[in-house]
Amino acid sequence: KQEVTQIPAALSVPEGENLVLNCSFTDSAIYNLQWFRQDPGKGLTSLLLIQSSQREQTSGRLNASLDKSSGRSTLYIAASQPGDSATYLCAVRKAGNMLTFGGGTRLMVKP
Amino acid sequence: NAGVMQNPRHLVRRRGQEARLRCSPMKGHSHVYWYRQLPEEGLKFMVYLQKENIIDESGMPKERFSAEFPKEGPSILRIQQVVRGDSAAYFCASSSFDGGFTDTQYFGPGTRLTVL
Numbered sequence: 001k002q003e004v005t006q007i008p009a010a011l012s013v014p015e016g017e018n019l020v021l022n023c024s025f026t027d028s029a030i031y032n033l034q035w036f037r038q039d040p041g042k043g044l045t046s047l048l049l050i051q052s053s054q055r056e057q058t059s060g061r062l063n064a065s066l067d068k069s070s071g072r073s074t075l076y077i078a079a080s081q082p083g084d085s086a087t088y089l090c091a092v093r094k095a096g097n098m099l100t101f102g103g104g105t106r107l108m109v110k111p
Numbered sequence: 112n113a114g115v116m117q118n119p120r121h122l123v124r125r126r127g128q129e130a131r132l133r134c135s136p137m138k139g140h141s142h143v144y145w146y147r148q149l150p151e152e153g154l155k156f157m158v159y160l161q162k163e164n165i166i167d168e169s170g171m172p173k174e175r176f177s178a179e180f181p182k183e184g185p186s187i188l189r190i191q192q193v194v195r196g197d198s199a200a201y202f203c204a205s206s207s208f209d210g211g212f213t214d215t216q217y218f219g220p221g222t223r224l225t226v227l
Binding site (some may be wrong): 012031032034036041042043044045046049089091093096097098099100101102103 | 117142146152155166168169202204206208215216217219220221223
């Protein structure tokens with residue numbers, strides 16, 4: 001059974017800092033891994049999707065890496081801003097299509 | 112191209128009543144997924160449907176919960192005889208499912224169910 005863990009559960013940083021969010025999964029037989037952002041009381045916004053054959057994906061100030069063999073992914077956020085404050089979720093997809101989510105990291109970026 | 116639509120956004124029910132949650136997938140998407148987010152917990156998969164078919168309901172509670180995705184109209188998640196423990200945010204996602212590794216699920220805004 002696939003289990004996904006995110007560390008830390010919560011993170012508070014001053015504006016401008018670069019930061020790394022971690023995601024680990026127990027079963028490396030995945031199709032892809034997605035990072036999502038969830039604002040309080042809102043739905044999920046997809047940030048980045050990394051296919052199992054890829055090592056990283058970049059979008060603006062975000063960079064996500066994937067090491068399938070070790071069951072790890074990181075989300076790197078450069079030059080953090082208060083608007084980045086949200087909960088960040090990683091999810092892995094195996095054959096069968098369902099996503100298995102981690103518990104999320106609650107990020108607070110202080111002005 | 113409108114995104115995934117869910118309604119109602121907020122639903123209040125008393126214990127024992129029925130709750131019906133609706134999801135309209137993105138245009139051109141024929142695959143729908145329901146997830147539940149309990150308070151202070153992560154999202155958990157419930158059920159995966161295609162038009163007129165349930166593909167995987169391994170995450171669905173065995174009693175009181177049912178889901179459908181008819182040929183016409185939205186997907187419906189139905190909870191009978193609700194209990195306080197059903198209070199949660201219910202998210203729907205859809206995909207076109209090209210079968211490939213880049214298949215992406217797009218999420219709706221969720222329905223927040225409160226059981227009094």
